[in-house]
Amino acid sequence: MNEKIEQPEKYEGAYHHIYNRGSDKRAIFMDEKDCERFLECLNFYNSPNQIDLFKIKREDPISPKEGEIGSSLNSAFVEIFCYCLMPNHFHLILKELVDGGIARFMHKVGIGYTMYFNKKYDRSGHLFEGKYKHKEIDADFYLTYLTGYIHLNPVMAGLAKLPEHYKYSSYLDYLGKKKTDFLNFKPEELETKIEDYEKFILDLKNDKEALKKIEKVSLE
Numbered sequence: 001m002n003e004k005i006e007q008p009e010k011y012e013g014a015y016h017h018i019y020n021r022g023s024d025k026r027a028i029f030m031d032e033k034d035c036e037r038f039l040e041c042l043n044f045y046n047s048p049n050q051i052d053l054f055k056i057k058r059e060d061p062i063s064p065k066e067g068e069i070g071s072s073l074n075s076a077f078v079e080i081f082c083y084c085l086m087p088n089h090f091h092l093i094l095k096e097l098v099d100g101g102i103a104r105f106m107h108k109v110g111i112g113y114t115m116y117f118n119k120k121y122d123r124s125g126h127l128f129e130g131k132y133k134h135k136e137i138d139a140d141f142y143l144t145y146l147t148g149y150i151h152l153n154p155v156m157a158g159l160a161k162l163p164e165h166y167k168y169s170s171y172l173d174y175l176g177k178k179k180t181d182f183l184n185f186k187p188e189e190l191e192t193k194i195e196d197y198e199k200f201i202l203d204l205k206n207d208k209e210a211l212k213k214i215e216k217v218s219l220e
Contacts, residue, residue: 013096015081015143017218018106020132021089028088028117028127035085035168038113042083042092043182045108046076077101079184084150084169086157091150093137095184106132135218142217144191147174148204149214155205163201171201 022028029035078101082093096102114127137143151174154166163171172178173185174197187194204210 013101015093015095015137016102017135017137017146018092018094018102018132019089019134019219020128023126023129025088025129026127028090028113029085029168030121032167034117034120037116038085038090038109039083039168039180039182041109041112041116042080045112046078046080046105046182048075048077048104077105080182081185081189082147082150082170083183084153084166084171086153086159091153093143093146093150102134133219140189140191143189144200145204145210145214146218147190148201149211149218151201152205152211156211163205 029038076097078097079095080092081095082091084091094102094105110128110132117127118124137146151163151169151171154160154169155163160166163169164175164177170180170183170185173180173183174187174194176194187197190197192200
């Protein structure tokens, strides 16, 4: 699929919470390789480059190799501030770098991952439950609490006892224990100091009422 896009001028966009799940609530990540593939899609399709159909149908890694253009911030659609992949859904916090960047980015990621998934599991048709949901984040405290809710998703679902035990989220990046290349996490944009973030998460983990309020606001 050839996608010719003229790159608009950059502008200062707001952060947005992006959420989508599998059609009929089906699993969209069947194993670790699927999770790794989706993360590669987040990296590789964050640019106006054409989609290589031959490449995305294969199970080989699609992340940019040396000399290839991937998600360079000189041409990227979005900044990726936070992420978490769950068996049947995903959460992202994105900031647009160009007008319409989120829509273009999510369109390419959706096509790329769906074609890989359908080829691997010998299926056809839609993988996701319609268009992704998105909500603009209009306050620092909301951004901070939303990252907490997203990072605690695996704990609330019983997939991990603590968020640091879960492999497919940006939580360890926030603690400085790993470095995800495509993540553009800026600690100064959180309401809490980054050295206090782990305590903030542990306190939030025990605040069921706050978690329910965040879920309601973020997914309504």
